[in-house]
Amino acid sequence: MHGHAGTPVPLPAREPCCCLMNAIYLDNNATSPLLPCVWEAMQPYALARWGNPASSHRFGRRARQALEDARECIAALLDAHPDEVHFTSGATEANNLAILGHAHGAHGALGVIVTSLIEHPSVLEPFRYLEKAGHPLRLLPVTSEGYVHADDPLDGARFAAIQLANHETGAIQPVAELACRAPVHCDAAAAAGKMRVSFRALDVATLAIGAHKFHGPPGIGALVVRRGVKLSPLFHGGHQQHGTRPGTEPVALAVGMAAALAWSLEHLDANHATLVRLRQGILTRLRRDAEPVLLNGPEDGGLPGTFNLAFPGCNADALLMKLDLAGVACSTGSACSSGSLLPSPVLAAMGKTGPALHSALRFSFSTLLSEAELEESARRIADCVRSLRRADAG
Numbered sequence: 001m002h003g004h005a006g007t008p009v010p011l012p013a014r015e016p017c018c019c020l021m022n023a024i025y026l027d028n029n030a031t032s033p034l035l036p037c038v039w040e041a042m043q044p045y046a047l048a049r050w051g052n053p054a055s056s057h058r059f060g061r062r063a064r065q066a067l068e069d070a071r072e073c074i075a076a077l078l079d080a081h082p083d084e085v086h087f088t089s090g091a092t093e094a095n096n097l098a099i100l101g102h103a104h105g106a107h108g109a110l111g112v113i114v115t116s117l118i119e120h121p122s123v124l125e126p127f128r129y130l131e132k133a134g135h136p137l138r139l140l141p142v143t144s145e146g147y148v149h150a151d152d153p154l155d156g157a158r159f160a161a162i163q164l165a166n167h168e169t170g171a172i173q174p175v176a177e178l179a180c181r182a183p184v185h186c187d188a189a190a191a192a193g194k195m196r197v198s199f200r201a202l203d204v205a206t207l208a209i210g211a212h213k214f215h216g217p218p219g220i221g222a223l224v225v226r227r228g229v230k231l232s233p234l235f236h237g238g239h240q241q242h243g244t245r246p247g248t249e250p251v252a253l254a255v256g257m258a259a260a261l262a263w264s265l266e267h268l269d270a271n272h273a274t275l276v277r278l279r280q281g282i283l284t285r286l287r288r289d290a291e292p293v294l295l296n297g298p299e300d301g302g303l304p305g306t307f308n309l310a311f312p313g314c315n316a317d318a319l320l321m322k323l324d325l326a327g328v329a330c331s332t333g334s335a336c337s338s339g340s341l342l343p344s345p346v347l348a349a350m351g352k353t354g355p356a357l358h359s360a361l362r363f364s365f366s367t368l369l370s371e372a373e374l375e376e377s378a379r380r381i382a383d384c385v386r387s388l389r390r391a392d393a394g
Contacts (some may be wrong), residue, residue: 006010023327024084024377026211029167029190029364031304034256035215041259042217043251053249054240063251070251070258072101075274077261078207078224079198086223086245091116091189091210094124094223095161097245098185099126101161101231103135111158114182116140116148116173117349119253123161123187124345134281145298146235146350150174154182159205165191168346168362169297170306178204182374183229189213189221194271194303205229209261211253215366220253224344267367274367275304278374282363285378294356312355313389320361328377329374331362334357 025124045066051059053067065344076083088094103113113135115127140162148171155158160182165172167190167218175186177336183205189195192258193214199207206225212218222247225231227381238246264271287293294310311319316332323330332344343357353362370378 001201006040016337018308023329024373024380025368026330026363026365026369026377027329028366029362031212032165032215032366033368034217035260035263037215037263038256039376041115044258046256048252051251053251062274065249066241067249067254070254073258074222074261074315075224075264076123077258078106078209079194079200083242084199084224084227086225088208088221088223088245088248089219090221091120091187091208092129092221094208094210094221095120095122095185095187095189096126096215097223097231097234097349098208098225099123099130100157100234101244102183102185102205103130103133103312105230108126108157111293112136112138112156114138114140114154114157114160116150116162118142118146118166118168118346119161119163120189123163123185123324127161129385133157139158144351145169145297146171147298148178149175152178154178154184157181157182159185161185161187161189162306163187165195165303165306166198166346167306167373168344169308170302170304171298174303175204179205190306191303193261194268196265196268197245199226206231211257211260213265214260217253217256220257222257226314271367272304278365278367278369278371279304279307281374282370282378285375286382289382291380294360296350296352296356305366306362307360308344308360310352310356310360311385311388312359314359314385315388316359319359319384319388322380323361326383327329328378328380328384330364332360349394 016195049062051063053060054066071083071085075085113130115123117139127137140148142148146166162173162178162184163176164175164186178184179202185206186202186204187208189208189210191197191207202257208223209220233244235246241244292312296308296310320332347360349359
């Protein structure tokens with residue numbers, strides 16, 4: 001989009017967190033706002049420096065250089081080789097490519113496949129699809145705090161998929177301990193940008209991330225594939241990315257993902273400290289003003305910007321709607337499962353029943369949340385909880 005003089009027309013400035021009747025956004029695990037510095041990095045390739053990176057003319061060569069620079073940046077930040085990084089449309093596609101690509105790459109040979117009960121739907125549903133195709137499936141149980149046991153047997157498994165951090169509770173899983181016993185795909189979508197992720201140290205076969213989870217653009221992710229691991233592609237019709245993921249690569253989105261991951265890791269220690277403080281602040285206020293409050297997941301040691309709380313005496317769906325009307329955005333679980341009236345499969349797998357299951361909401365926030373917004377969100381949540389409890393008691 002250009003003005004009369006050919007100069008780029010800037011996008012409207014991002015509205016602050018407290019907009020739309022001072023609404024407060026506590027659903028960053030569903031998607032996170034694009035950082036201005038990320039858009040600044042993307043803008044030239046979105047508006048002026050177009051070109052297909054597969055083309056041999058100067059426009060294509062310039063696009064190819066930007067694409068490969070982004071690939072090298074992401075590889076360095078994830079402790080991987082550049083040729084191991086494959087751009088996808090997001091973490092869902094990356095998970096499907098890894099799981100189905102592992103299975104189909106076996107040329108029809110069946111073997112036990114393993115995953116846990118708390119995986120994201122973009123992992124669990126491909127496994128269910130493979131189970132229907134005849135692959136024996138083993139589902140690993142989890143503890144009441146949402147952890148897979150590090151000593152769970154994977155011996156004899158053709159491959160397994162274990163997430164790095166849970167998208168509903170923030171519990172960080174023992175991926176490296178499990179990866180030494182079978183080929184493992186790691187869904188790191190909830191973890192990337194919020195903790196240091198070393199592809200080498202995890203020793204996994206494949207690893208998936210999605211940019212919009214760490215203030216990057218939606219519509220792009222990456223699958224890191226260890227050298228020597230062969231995947232059968234999901235798509236056919238192009239030579240791009242060694243044929244593993246054909247299709248024209250979105251240069252501006254790749255540049256944006258690299259910029260967002262670089263910013264997140266550059267500020268990781270400061271952001272972590274801020275999130276720990278915000279988490280403790282909101283928990284303290286809610287435990288004081290909305291008692292009883294149940295924490296589903298680890299008290300400490302998980303991702304500090306993610307936690308799941310249950311409010312006995314409230315219905316989760318009713319509380320979610322009431323909070324939305326009060327200007328607080330949160331969720332009952334994965335955004336990919338929104339619309340479902342069933343309780344969270346993650347909490348059910350953790351053994352939660354009764355109020356801990358049916359009154360639970362997920363809150364996920366970023367360092368863009370101010371102290372004032374935190375205090376106001378805690379006040380609104382407590383007010384809504386008390387109002388629903390009074391209505392139910394009456």
